[in-house]
Amino acid sequence: MALEVTDATFSEVVLNSDKPVVVDFWAAWCGPCRMVAPIMDELTTEYQGKAVITKVDVDENQEYAAKYGVRNIPTVLVFKNGEVVEKQVGVAPKATYIQKIESHL
16 A cells, blocks of 8 residues: 655655655545556555655645645656656556656666
8 A cells, every 4th residue: 555645744754765755646536546546556565665655635635735736636746855756647557657666766
């Protein structure tokens, strides 16, 4: 399972990580988000120890969604050294997320 991140833990988990971090901005009511969730869970297993796969519920945690301009969900951002290096808005095939992660390992 992807690691749940909140506004309170975002800085520590995402911005201060020494590994690339994938952040899936989602909401429980969002149908397309439910299509991305199993992909993120698979990536969590496949990239264990190499990248951190996280998710942020935008209904409960709006600070960083607003800071990074998340207007549509699902939006997946990849962070490296505290900076956004990749962005995917909307559902994409698993291969798309893999490519975005691999290019920053």
